[in-house]
Amino acid sequence: MPDEPLVLGIETSCDETGVGIVRGHTLLADALASSVEQHARFGGVVPEVASRAHLEAIVPTMRRALDEAKVTLADIDAIAVTAGPGLAGALLVGVAAAKGYALATDKPIYGVNHLAAHVAVDTLEHGPLPEPAIAMLVSGGHSSLLLVDDVTAGVTPLGATIDDAAGEAFDKVARLLGLGFPGGPAIDRLAREGDGAAIPFPRGLTAAKDLAAHRYDFSFSGLKTAVARWVEARQREGTTIPVADVAASFQEAVCDVLTAKAIEACRAHGVDTLVIGGGVAANSRLRALASLRAEKNGIRVRVPRPQLCTDNGAMVAALGSHLVAAGVAPSRLDLPVDSAMPLTVVTA
Amino acid sequence: MLILALDTATPASTAGVAEVTGTDPHVHGLAERRTVDARAHGELLAPQIHATLEEAGVRPRDLAAIVAGVGPGPYTGLRVGLATAASMGQALGIPTYGVCSLDGLGRAAGPGRVLVATDARRREIYYATYVDGRRMSGPEVAKPFSFAGQADRAVGEGAVRYSDILGVPIDEHVLYPPGAALIALAADRILGKADGEVLTPLYLRRPDAVEPAARKTVLP
Ligand SMILES: [Zn+2]
Numbered sequence: 355m356p357d358e359p360l361v362l363g364i365e366t367s368c369d370e371t372g373v374g375i376v377r378g379h380t381l382l383a384d385a386l387a388s389s390v391e392q393h394a395r396f397g398g399v400v401p402e403v404a405s406r407a408h409l410e411a412i413v414p415t416m417r418r419a420l421d422e423a424k425v426t427l428a429d430i431d432a433i434a435v436t437a438g439p440g441l442a443g444a445l446l447v448g449v450a451a452a453k454g455y456a457l458a459t460d461k462p463i464y465g466v467n468h469l470a471a472h473v474a475v476d477t478l479e480h481g482p483l484p485e486p487a488i489a490m491l492v493s494g495g496h497s498s499l500l501l502v503d504d505v506t507a508g509v510t511p512l513g514a515t516i517d518d519a520a521g522e523a524f525d526k527v528a529r530l531l532g533l534g535f536p537g538g539p540a541i542d543r544l545a546r547e548g549d550g551a552a553i554p555f556p557r558g559l560t561a562a563k564d565l566a567a568h569r570y571d572f573s574f575s576g577l578k579t580a581v582a583r584w585v586e587a588r589q590r591e592g593t594t595i596p597v598a599d600v601a602a603s604f605q606e607a608v609c610d611v612l613t614a615k616a617i618e619a620c621r622a623h624g625v626d627t628l629v630i631g632g633g634v635a636a637n638s639r640l641r642a643l644a645s646l647r648a649e650k651n652g653i654r655v656r657v658p659r660p661q662l663c664t665d666n667g668a669m670v671a672a673l674g675s676h677l678v679a680a681g682v683a684p685s686r687l688d689l690p691v692d693s694a695m696p697l698t699v700v701t702a
Numbered sequence: 703m704l705i706l707a708l709d710t711a712t713p714a715s716t717a718g719v720a721e722v723t724g725t726d727p728h729v730h731g732l733a734e735r736r737t738v739d740a741r742a743h744g745e746l747l748a749p750q751i752h753a754t755l756e757e758a759g760v761r762p763r764d765l766a767a768i769v770a771g772v773g774p775g776p777y778t779g780l781r782v783g784l785a786t787a788a789s790m791g792q793a794l795g796i797p798t799y800g801v802c803s804l805d806g807l808g809r810a811a812g813p814g815r816v817l818v819a820t821d822a823r824r825r826e827i828y829y830a831t832y833v834d835g836r837r838m839s840g841p842e843v844a845k846p847f848s849f850a851g852q853a854d855r856a857v858g859e860g861a862v863r864y865s866d867i868l869g870v871p872i873d874e875h876v877l878y879p880p881g882a883a884l885i886a887l888a889a890d891r892i893l894g895k896a897d898g899e900v901l902t903p904l905y906l907r908r909p910d911a912v913e914p915a916a917r918k919t920v921l922p
Contacts, residue, residue, distance in 0.1 A: 395913055402777065402909035409781050409903070413788050427793045443778045446744045450782040453748035454789030458762050530917065582920040590921070687748040 359431040359678045362419075362455070363671025364412075366448030367440025367468045368495060369393060369404045371411035373419035374668030375430075376675050381478045383422035384661065384668040387411035394535045398525065399494075401441045408447040416451075419667065427459055432684070434674025437465030437702045438695030440495070445691035453687060462684035464674050465702040467695055468665075469496060472631035474505050474676055475669035479658045484627045488512075490616045492640070493632030493664075494521030494536065497612075499570045499619050500697060502629070505673065506680040508698045512619055513570025516559070520608055520634045523574035527581050527604050531597055541601045542637050548598030550606030550639070556580050557611045570615055577607055609640045613647050620653050629656045631669075636660040677701055703766035703892060704732075706755070706790070707881035708747065710783030711775025711803035712820050712859055713740035715747045718881015719758035727889040731882040732758035738878070743779040747786055767796050769888045771803035771879050773904040774828040774841050775820065784901045797898025799888040804841050806879030807858050808832035809887060817853035817870060819846070819860035827860040828906065843906045 358378030365372035369390055375383040389407035393399045420426060435452035438445060449465065456463040473489045489500045489509070497515035518526070521538055528537025533544065558573030559565070581604050588595055612634075620628050628648055634640060635657050648655045662668060677700070685702055692702060707718040718734035735754045737746045755762060770787035773780045791798035807818040813834045819827040822843050830840025831853055849856065850869035857876035865872045885892075 396911050397914045400909060400911040403911060405777065405781060406903075406905075406909065409785055409788075412785060413792050413900075416789070416792060443781070446778060447781050447785045450744060450747070450785035451789040454786040455793050457748060457751055457786075458790045458793035460762070579920050586919055586921045687752060688745045690745050 359675060360425060360429055361671045361675040361678060362430045362433045363667045363669065363674055364433070364435040364448045364452050365665055365667045365670045366408045366444050367436045368444060368665055369399045370665040371408050371415050372665060372667030372670070373415045374666060374671035375419050375423040375425065376478065376668065376671040379477055379672070379675060381668055382425070383419040384666055385415045385419035385422060386666055387415045390536065397529055397535055401443055404441060405443040405447055408444055412447065412451045427455060430459060430461055432462050432464060432674055432678050434464040434466050434670045434677070436468045436471065436670055437689060438468065438692035440468055440693060442691055442693040445693065449689060449691050463689065464677050465685040465689040466670060466673050466677070467697065467700050469498065469697055470505055470509060470700045471669040471673040473500070473502055473509065473629055474673035475631065475662045476629050476656050476658045478668060478672050479662060480656045483629065486623065486625050487627040487629055488616060488620045488623065488625050489629045489631065490612065491632040492520040492612060492634035494525060495519055496632065497572050499616060501623060506676045506682055506700060508700055511697045513568070513572070513615065515572040515574060516568065517573050517575035518578060520572065520574060520612065523578050523608060524634065526578050530582055530585060531600060538634060538637060541605055542639065544598050545602035545605045545639065548596070548602030550602040552596065552599035553584060553603035555603050555607040557607055560611060560614070570619055572611060572615070574608065577604065605637070605639050609637065609643045612640060613644045616644065617647050617651055617653065621651060626652060627654050627656060631658065631663055633664045635663040704760050704764050705767050705769060705885050705892060706751070706765050707769040707884040708751065708783045708787050709771030709803055709806065709879045709881065709884060710743040710747060710779045711771045711773045712878050714738045714878035715743045715750055716878060716881050717747065717751045717754040718885065719754055719760050720882050720885045722885060722889050722892050724893050727893050729882055729886045729889060732760065734881050736878060740779065743782040747782055751786070762790070762794060765794060765796055767892050767898070768798045769884045770798060770800055770901050771806055771884055772800035772901055773803055774822070774843060774906045775803060776823055777903065777905060780903050784903055788901050791898060797896070798901055799891050800899055800901045801884045801887045802841060802904065803879045804828065804830040805837055805887055806883040807876060808837060809835045809883040810876050810880050811835070811857045811873065815852070815854045817849045817856040817861065817868065819856055819858045819864065819868065821860040821863055827864060829860070841904060841906065
């Protein structure tokens with residue numbers, strides 16, 4: 355439908371420069387530039403390196419997105435940009451660029467919440483989201499369970515990690531096993547050759563005493579330490595490390611806790627739809643285990659394709675389009691970035 | 703030709719609009735606004751551009767080029783100006799030209815031997831020296847030291863801050879790069895309709911990032 359608004363989305367909260375374009379809820383373009391290789395030797399994202407890369411990438415990435423969508427900036431009806439949470443210096447590059455585009459084209463700008471965008475992107479692939487729904491967002495920067503009543507108005511946080519994010523645990527264990535950065539894809543690949551039941555690694559915050567205060571929270575720091583202890587003990591004995599079994603057993607421990615708590619949240623809230631987003635949603639074991647457990651409980655699992663799970667511009671455009679459709683007022687030109695933007699804020 | 707200038711290389715967020723004509727060349731300032739807050743370029747710059755254009759009676763689509771101060775300056779603020787200038791230039795389909803922000807101060811300082819110094823944080827300055835507005839050395843970043851005998855006066859907020867060390871009189875009237883001076887420095891390129899350039903910040907320092915040392919063991 356040509357009458358539907360053409361919305362641009364800009365994402366620069368971490369190490370990916372993303373520009374997405376949607377018409378209504380149809381994805382027209384999703385261009386991405388990543389600085390991940392520049393961070394690899396540091397074992398994690400270096401904020402200043404990421405910010406420098408965003409400034410270099412923003413204009414060329416925009417050009418690619420416009421070419422892909424076969425539109426011009428003059429055709430755009432609204433501009434959405436991630437205003438938080440994320441790395442402050444990185445967010446500032448995207449927000450400054452978005453303001454420049456808005457000033458030049460005299461179009462409204464929406465500063466949006468990155469996590470709500472991770473939820474909204476699924477509508478590009480699977481259509482309108484039945485609300486309320488439960489969303490689980492798992493990446494190198496966040497691990498959250500959310501109750502989504504209305505993605506344009508605010509989401510209710512149910513729980514989050516109390517230490518490392520799930521993706522961070524993958525990175526740290528991958529480093530321990532000498533698999534490089536980022537760790538998620540490497541562990542996923544190696545785990546396919548291993549036995550997930552080989553080593554009984556701990557499941558954080560699942561004991562009865564922890565559930566009282568942390569029913570929907572996660573903890574991956576103890577798991578990471580347990581893996582390190584197990585590996586070091588064998589190194590001292592001089593025995594060969596069964597790397598594939600360690601990877602599979604670690605991955606199983608993470609996916610077991612994540613899916614168990616997500617399904618429990620659905621049951622407790624009488625919700626029959628679970629949306630999973632964030633880079634860790636690309637993990638094959640997480641997808642399989644979530645589907646298996648959801649099916650047993652009559653819950654539908656929605657996971658966007660991997661390119662839409664990791665950080666991208668399309669997710670920001672998708673949320674922007676929902677905000678335009680809902681008649682939400684745009685942000686002002688003095689829109690700040692908020693590196694710790696709370697989930698209750700969808701548009702700043 | 704109507705030109706917009708932006709600079710965020712110092713605690714100031716500056717937006718200026720001027721008309722450049724091919725006599726001499728001549729730069730006629732129409733409006734210029736500045737707010738000083740080292741931590742708020744991201745919030746202040748865009749509304750200021752909007753207000754400056756309105757005051758000058760210029761619509762964005764009337765602009766022929768954008769001139770941006772490319773630093774050196776503290777990175778986070780500097781990038782705000784360059785990202786805004788680059789995206790406006792792309793959306794309007796007009797060239798963007800980069801000018802060293804210290805040159806803007808050097809030009810505004812007028813004749814004589816002048817030291818330009820801005821605050822580089824970490825108890826360092828960004829600096830360059832000028833004779834009659836032409837850069838003779840720099841830009842560089844260093845701990846402040848004495849310029850006695852090398853310059854007759856110093857300008858820039860960094861010079862005020864370290865006046866006791868620099869050893870030359872301070873001219874406190876010239877603290878931040880004026881937009882009109884940046885436009886004047888790019889006037890030949892503007893009038894010659896030179897190709898625009900990708901706005902590349904003068905960082906002068908590498909990112910602080912250390913490769914991780916060997917992992918610590920968890921077993922005692
Ligand atoms: Zn994310």
